[in-house]
Amino acid sequence: MFRKFVYSFVCLLLxxxxxxxxxxxxxPKVTGTLFIEKPFKKEGLRFQTTVTEIDNPKYDSPVYHVNxxxxxxxxxxxxxxxxxxxGVTTRLEAYASRDSWExxxxxxEPACTPDIKERTLKPGRTFEQDExxxxxxxxxxxTPDYFQLNSSxxxxxxxxxxxxxxxxxxxxTQFLAGLALNPDEIExxxxxxxxxxxxxxxNATGKVSNKEIKRVTxxxxxxxxxxxxxxxxxxxxxxxxxxxKGPSLQSGVLEVTYKDGTKHIYNILIKNTSN
Numbered sequence: 476m477f478r479k480f481v482y483s484f485v486c487l488l489l490x491x492x493x494x495x496x497x498x499x500x501x502x503p504k505v506t507g508t509l510f511i512e513k514p515f516k517k518e519g520l521r522f523q524t525t526v527t528e529i530d531n532p533k534y535d536s537p538v539y540h541v542n543x544x545x546x547x548x549x550x551x552x553x554x555x556x557x558x559x560x561x562g563v564t565t566r567l568e569a570y571a572s573r574d575s576w577e578x579x580x581x582x583x584e585p586a587c588t589p590d591i592k593e594r595t596l597k598p599g600r601t602f603e604q605d606e607x608x609x610x611x612x613x614x615x616x617x618t619p620d621y622f623q624l625n626s627s628x629x630x631x632x633x634x635x636x637x638x639x640x641x642x643x644x645x646x647x648t649q650f651l652a653g654l655a656l657n658p659d660e661i662e663x664x665x666x667x668x669x670x671x672x673x674x675x676x677x678n679a680t681g682k683v684s685n686k687e688i689k690r691v692t693x694x695x696x697x698x699x700x701x702x703x704x705x706x707x708x709x710x711x712x713x714x715x716x717x718x719x720k721g722p723s724l725q726s727g728v729l730e731v732t733y734k735d736g737t738k739h740i741y742n743i744l745i746k747n748t749s750n
Contacts (some may be wrong), residue, residue: 482577502710503532506537507654510537510740519549519594522626524648528654537577537652543626549597554595554631556641560587562594564627566620578608578622593631621657624648628741648739656741660685661731663702663711665693666746673719677745683709684741690732696720723747 514521527540543563547553558564567578571731584607613619626646631639651657670676677695683704691702692710698717705711706711708719726747731739 482717506530509650511646511648511652512738512740513737514548515644515646516548516736518630518642518644519547519551519553519732520628521546521548522643524624524646525657526624526646526650526654527748528652532740534609534615534684536609536611538581538610539567539608540607540623541567541606541624541626542603543606543738544601545596545628546601547598550598550733552595552597554639556623556629556631557590557592557594558629559604561604562602562628563604564629565606566625568622568623568625569613569617571611572618573618574611575623578610579612581607591680619652619660621649624650656729656743658684659693661688663693663729663743665727665743666748667695668723669747669749670716674716675719676714676716678714680749683711685733687729687733687735689734692730692732693743694728694730695724 490712500745505527507711509526511524511526512521523544523546525540525542527539527542529538529540531538543565545563553560553740569576569578591670596603628644630642630644632642633639649657654661661681661683665677665679667675667677675695677693677700679693679700681693681702686709688704691704693700693702693713695717698715700713700715700717702711702713724747727745729741729743733739
């Protein structure tokens with residue numbers, strides 16, 4: 476159920492994003508999407524972040540749309556502070572050859588007052604924000620080795636009747652341009668062949684290099700394939716028949732779960748090898 480929600484959420488987000496950055500020129504094109512979920516059980520917060528790479532003709536270079544949802548997963552209210560007009564402080568940087576560049580906001584980003592305010596997040600409640608980051612100020616012909624996203628929330632801890640300490644809850648994620656899979660962590664080759672009566676045979680093979688990865692699944696239509704990883708080699712190989720639902724098969728939803736509970740969700744292409 477959660478995966479269906481995420482998939483629908485990502486599709487809806489892509490539709491909304493494409494309209495949000497329209498500059499009355501050529502329509503912007505979504506070139507990649509990455510969904511990140513990370514729980515901080517000790518602090519009582521869960522981050523859910525969708526990063527979308529948009530080919531925006533206004534800047535003649537990609538723009539990254541970062542949507543962040545923060546949820547109180549504890550049983551008690553949590554007080555957090557806002558810096559300027561944001562509850563989440565987000566920083567996006569490009570790294571190449573040991574140098575780094577911080578990506579700026581669009582020029583028309585509304586000005587924010589520097590007021591620091593305290594807000595209370597009740598159990599089960601969320602707050603959400605959207606931000607955009609430009610890449611047009613990166614050096615010409617630069618191909619970043621990777622991008623790094625830092626998202627943080629400042630919470631107040633301690634008894635309310637005493638002076639409370641401020642604590643930083645921080646999520647850090649690295650991703651590649653185009654929001655492609657990182658081959659240093661996981662490699663996957665997936666193809667399909669058409670069968671009678673609207674079925675496909677899915678063949679997924681690959682290797683996991685990051686020992687912190689606990690579980691990998693691939694959702695194709697309504698079928699969930701668990702890619703069983705060999706504990707020694709890190710390799711996996713799965714073949715399964717799935718029932719087609721809707722349009723012809725083009726992509727699947729790959730979910731990578733780490734030992735600390737972090738999840739990365741990608742849309743990946745599935746090659747059709749049918750004659």
